[in-house]
Amino acid sequence: MAGISYIRLRGFIRKEVLQIRRDPSSLLLGIVMPVILLLIFGYGVSLEPTNVPIALVIDEASPATQELKARFQLSRYFRPVTVHSIPEAVLLMESNHVDGIVHIRSNFSSLMEAGEEAPIQLILNGIDANRARIVEGYIQNAIGMWSERFALQTGRSYAPPVVIEPRIWFNAAANSTYSLIPGLLTLIMTLIGTQLTALVIAREWERGTMEALLSTPISSDEILLGKLVPYYVLGMIGMALSIILGVFLFEVPLRGSLFVLVLLGSIFLIASLGLGLFISSAARIQFVAAMGSVLSAFLPAFFLSGLMFDLKSTPEAIQYISTIIPAKYFVTITQTLFLAGNVWSVLLPASLVLLVMCVVLVVAARKKLGRRLPQ
Amino acid sequence: MIEVLRRILTLTIKEFMLIWIDPKSRFVIIIPPLFQFFVFGYSATFDLQSVEYAVLDESRTEQSRTLLNHFSGSPHFELVGMLDSTSQVSELINTRDARLVLHIPTDFADRVTNHEPAVIQVIVDGRNSNVASVALGYIQEITQQYGAQLQASLVAANPQVTLVQRSWFNKNMETRWYIVSSLGGIISMVIAMLLAALSVAREREFGTFDQLLVSPMQPAEILIGKAVPCVFFGLADAVLLSIAAAYWFDVPFRGSIVALVIVLLAFLFSVVGVGLFISSMSVTMQQGLLGAFVFIMPSVLLGGFTTPISNMPLWLQNGTLVNPLRYVVQALREIFLMGADLSTIWPYVWPLLIISAGTMPAAAIMFRLRTQ
Numbered sequence: 001m002a003g004i005s006y007i008r009l010r011g012f013i014r015k016e017v018l019q020i021r022r023d024p025s026s027l028l029l030g031i032v033m034p035v036i037l038l039l040i041f042g043y044g045v046s047l048e049p050t051n052v053p054i055a056l057v058i059d060e061a062s063p064a065t066q067e068l069k070a071r072f073q074l075s076r077y078f079r080p081v082t083v084h085s086i087p088e089a090v091l092l093m094e095s096n097h098v099d100g101i102v103h104i105r106s107n108f109s110s111l112m113e114a115g116e117e118a119p120i121q122l123i124l125n126g127i128d129a130n131r132a133r134i135v136e137g138y139i140q141n142a143i144g145m146w147s148e149r150f151a152l153q154t155g156r157s158y159a160p161p162v163v164i165e166p167r168i169w170f171n172a173a174a175n176s177t178y179s180l181i182p183g184l185l186t187l188i189m190t191l192i193g194t195q196l197t198a199l200v201i202a203r204e205w206e207r208g209t210m211e212a213l214l215s216t217p218i219s220s221d222e223i224l225l226g227k228l229v230p231y232y233v234l235g236m237i238g239m240a241l242s243i244i245l246g247v248f249l250f251e252v253p254l255r256g257s258l259f260v261l262v263l264l265g266s267i268f269l270i271a272s273l274g275l276g277l278f279i280s281s282a283a284r285i286q287f288v289a290a291m292g293s294v295l296s297a298f299l300p301a302f303f304l305s306g307l308m309f310d311l312k313s314t315p316e317a318i319q320y321i322s323t324i325i326p327a328k329y330f331v332t333i334t335q336t337l338f339l340a341g342n343v344w345s346v347l348l349p350a351s352l353v354l355l356v357m358c359v360v361l362v363v364a365a366r367k368k369l370g371r372r373l374p375q
Numbered sequence: 376m377i378e379v380l381r382r383i384l385t386l387t388i389k390e391f392m393l394i395w396i397d398p399k400s401r402f403v404i405i406i407p408p409l410f411q412f413f414v415f416g417y418s419a420t421f422d423l424q425s426v427e428y429a430v431l432d433e434s435r436t437e438q439s440r441t442l443l444n445h446f447s448g449s450p451h452f453e454l455v456g457m458l459d460s461t462s463q464v465s466e467l468i469n470t471r472d473a474r475l476v477l478h479i480p481t482d483f484a485d486r487v488t489n490h491e492p493a494v495i496q497v498i499v500d501g502r503n504s505n506v507a508s509v510a511l512g513y514i515q516e517i518t519q520q521y522g523a524q525l526q527a528s529l530v531a532a533n534p535q536v537t538l539v540q541r542s543w544f545n546k547n548m549e550t551r552w553y554i555v556s557s558l559g560g561i562i563s564m565v566i567a568m569l570l571a572a573l574s575v576a577r578e579r580e581f582g583t584f585d586q587l588l589v590s591p592m593q594p595a596e597i598l599i600g601k602a603v604p605c606v607f608f609g610l611a612d613a614v615l616l617s618i619a620a621a622y623w624f625d626v627p628f629r630g631s632i633v634a635l636v637i638v639l640l641a642f643l644f645s646v647v648g649v650g651l652f653i654s655s656m657s658v659t660m661q662q663g664l665l666g667a668f669v670f671i672m673p674s675v676l677l678g679g680f681t682t683p684i685s686n687m688p689l690w691l692q693n694g695t696l697v698n699p700l701r702y703v704v705q706a707l708r709e710i711f712l713m714g715a716d717l718s719t720i721w722p723y724v725w726p727l728l729i730i731s732a733g734t735m736p737a738a739a740i741m742f743r744l745r746t747q
Contacts, residue, residue, distance in 0.1 A: 025665045036673060044677050046686040047421075047505050093543070094713070096705075119539045126545030127712050128553050130421040130509070131683055136540055137512045140519075143538055162442070162518040162525075163492045166511050169468055171501030179504040199661065286661045287399050294668075295410055303418045308681060310506050313424040318417050332471075335502040345470045 004225070008218050012226035016200075020230060029196045034188040034238045035245070041180045042250045048176060051079045052135050055089035055098040058082070059106040068104070068146050077138045093125055100124045100135055170255075170339035178253075181246040182334035183307035186327045187298075188242050189265065192235040193272025194279070194297035195290070200227060201280035201369070202289040220369050224362075228273055235269045236262075246338075256337035260347070264337075267354050268330040272297065274361030275326070281368040301327035329354050382592055386600030394570060394604055403569050408562045408612045415558055416624055419681065421550040425453035426510050429473040431461065436484035442495075442521050446477070451513045468500050475499045475510055487525065544712045552627075554681070555620045556711035559613035559635075560642065560703035561680055567609030567643050568667045571650025574601045575742065576663035594743050598651055598735075605650065606643040613639050620711075629714030635707070638720055641727035642703040648734025655742040674700045699730050 020026045056072060058065045072080040081098060083089045089101045103121040111118040122139055124132040171178045204210035213223065243261070246252045254261070275297060283289040303309065304318065305327040311319055322328050329350040336346045394400040428446070432439050446452050455473050458464065467473040478496040486493040497514055499507045523537070542548050578584040587597060617635065621628045653666035677684070677691070678700030684692055695701050706723040709715035717724075 025662060028665065028669060033669065033672075040673055040676050044687050044691050045682045047508070047682055049683070049686055051685075096709075117537055119537050122538050122540045124540065124542045126542035126548050127708050128683055129542075129545050129548035129550040130505075130553070132542055132545075132548055133512050134508060137508075137515060140515065140538055162487075162522045163494045164511070164515055164518055165494050165496045167496060167498045168501040168504075168507050168511075169498060171504050171507070174501060174504040174508045176504045179502060203661070287664065288402075290661070290664050290668075291402065291407070295407065299410070299414060303414050306503065308505075309418055309420060310423055310503065311418075312426070313420060313422060314418045318414075336471075339502050340469060343469045 004219065004221055009222050009226055012218060012222060013229050016226055016230040019200075020234065025199075026196060026234075030192050030234045030238060031241075033191055034241055037184060037188060037191075038181070038242055038245045038249075041184050042177060042245070045180060046176050047130065047134075048174075049131055049134055049138075050077055052077060052100070052138070053079045053081065053098045054100045054102060054135075054139075055092050056080050056082045057084070057086055057089050057101060057103045059104060060108050062109050064109065064112075064146075064150050065104055067150070068143070071142055071146050072102075075138075075142060078142075093123070096125075098125075099131070100139070102139065177250050178339060179335060180307070181242075181250055181252045182338040183305070183331045185239060185242050185246075185265070185334050186268070186305060186307060186330045187301050188238050189235055189269050189330075190272055190297050190301040190327055192231065192238045193269050194276040194293045196234070197227070197231050197273050197276030198280045198283075198289040198293035199286050200231070201277060202283055202286045203280075205284040206286055220366065224277065224366050224369055227277060228270070228362075231273055231276075232266075232269060235273070236266070239265050239269070252338055254338055255341040257342055260342060261334070261337050264330070264333050264347070264351050264354070267351060267358050268326060268333075271326045271354060271358035271361050274358060274365045277365035278361060278368055281365060297327075300325045304328065305331045307331050326354060326357050329357075379593075379596060383596050383600050383603075386592065386597065387603045390574070390601055390604040391607075394608065400570060400573065403573075404566055404608050404612060407565060407569075408616060411562055411565070412558060412616050412619060415561075416551070416555050416620075419551075419554045421505060421509060422548075423451055423506060423509050423513065426451060426475065426506070426513075427455045427473045428452050428475045428477060429456040429458055429464075429467050430454065431458040431464065431476060431478045433481045434479045434483035438484040438487045439479045442479070442518070443477075445517045445521050449513070449517060451510075464498055468498060471500065471502075473500075474506065475514075477514075551624060552712060553708065555624045555626050557680060557704040557707045558620060559617040559639065560700060560707050561675060561678075562616055563609035563613035563639060563643060564646050564674075564700060564703075565671060566612050567605045567647050568650045568671055569664070570605040570608060571602070571647045572654045572657070572663040572667035573660050574605070575651065575654035576657045576660045579657075580659050588746060594746065595739050598739055598742060602644070602647045602651060602735075605647045606640065609643045609647070610636070610639055617707075617711075626711055628711055630710035631716040634715060634717040634720050635710050637717060638703055638706040638710070638724055638727070641724050641731065642699055644731040645699040645727050645734050648731055648738050651738035652734060652741050655738060655745050674698050677701075679704050696726070697730065699727055702727050 020030070054072070056069060058069065069080070069082065072078045081092065083092065086101070086103060089098070089103070092098045093101060101123040103123070105119075105121070108118050108120075120143060122136065124136060126132045168174050201210070204213065239262075243254070247254055276293060279292045279296065280289040283292055301307070304311070304322040304325050311322050311328070332350050333347055336343050394404070430443060432443065447454055456467065458467070458476070461478070464476050464478070467476060476498040478498065480494065480496070483493050483495065495518070497511065499510060501507045545552050575584075578587055614636070617628070620626045649670060650667060653670065654663045657663040657666060677687075677695050678698055680700070684695055684701060687695070702723040706715070706720040709720060
């Protein structure tokens, strides 16, 4: 590119860096927010219930039921409360003191001895359906193990029909931090790349400094580069911070190559920067730019990227929309690189799409930036 | 006294008109709520549909086919391939072409006919841990159904312990109900916070702030005049979207409308206090917006909206006691799904009133501080 003067560019970048350092809001979004988000996701966002309060209503005291009670008390998943009647348990459930009721009726042993099916009743609070389903699984397991042992003790043959032996690859304990922290990289880079950048050109227009800038010999290419470079560096600092905290504080394994992660992270960051610059040159008003970037980048990066919610389970229309969201591809890349390793058959297609988006967005931003004053 | 009320009323009317006439503010009360309603409503669900799975059936018997029929009949799963050897498994999982593989070993049929526990191996992609756990839960359910059928077909059945499960308030365990019922709280918070955060900052940026100061109005009167429209628009959006939740997403509304309005009002006063505090602190609308964003994000993530507060470590659970959102989210769910009335949700209303009693005066103090 012939129109780029190294000296002019250096001066412009210096001015941008000074502006970032001076403006508390840049540092707030660029450094403080990523750390807050990492801590929230590392400690606060978890889908694994522990210490679930449940009410045990055992109408029959026998060695077998005593053992079941002990099993619940010893498990780290439950915090059981023993009550004497169902109405009492229902009251506890309605006041949200317990999440479930396990009820063993008084004819339980006699049914077992008669060789008939002996039911245990389980009532769950279904408001948080996801939690209810996981709790049901825990209880199923606890009762399964207990009845197996009980059958062995009494010398009866116990026939659990089919046993599932799960192998969760890449994340043996299904630890949600392992999935969330890599995905969070996407959110943080969107925050810096799009949210923060969307404000910078709009700010120049709003404050009138853009017109002053246009009357200098600086070219549009130089303005674009001058805006890209400092925020690229800020974004990479955010990324480094996330990787360091993720690997060392939250002990998420990084099984793929760090170099590939940084390389693909750069592509995603430049794409986000392109989107941010495009929004702000199109909007020219900080307020509109901020709203535009929240609606077009931040919320989609959260909800339409597969970070928290499974995309395959959404209606088709949403799945189509998600294919144009860069964050979707980067979430796939980071989760694969961190947990599975360098799986090229996943990484290559996703990074190709990102690369195309990156070029399109930067070119669009360059076009929109054009050296024209509003009529 | 009448004079004071008249002044507040005048300012309130002016603020209402300003919000309605200013295209930016009008945008805030119309577009983000709609966007959030549809995006959250449709994408925020933990229920899985058509999880791609592959089968490695080494048994190839009638028994294994019966089990597999249970899977192909389920809307949760979608068969993408039959494998011939274990060497193909890693390729499929690595590339994400299948998210789980069912491996039925050669001795499956023998064990089933001999009433021995028949083990099937399930290999799941753990890159998204929640999808893995939920999918395993579905598989457990399906194999149990199969097991129960098997048991029933045996002539001399062994004694068996069965778990009879019922889910209250949400019979089919739909996670959409969980998300959508509390959406009104989230959306009204975004609206009220943004409007409040912009209000004082706008006067500063446009230079009309000084005019306000020379008017006979007291700082507290100015803040009340600014708070009322924010609360009003927040409430209006929340109520409209609660109606939409009931009619568009078919979430049952079992509780009392009075309780809904009262808990929302108490909640809105507390967040508008925060918004006005941020706005009084900011010099530009830009800073106000950013401040609101920095407050909204952690409070949504730690408010029990998508992930339960009870899963957090204890110190953080105690920390969320000052988060107004946690009360309104829980209260809305109980009103919608458990049919709660005013007396049932009172435990959520009084903390909100206490928080309001803290945030509103804090806004007034900050306002006074920054005018000197």
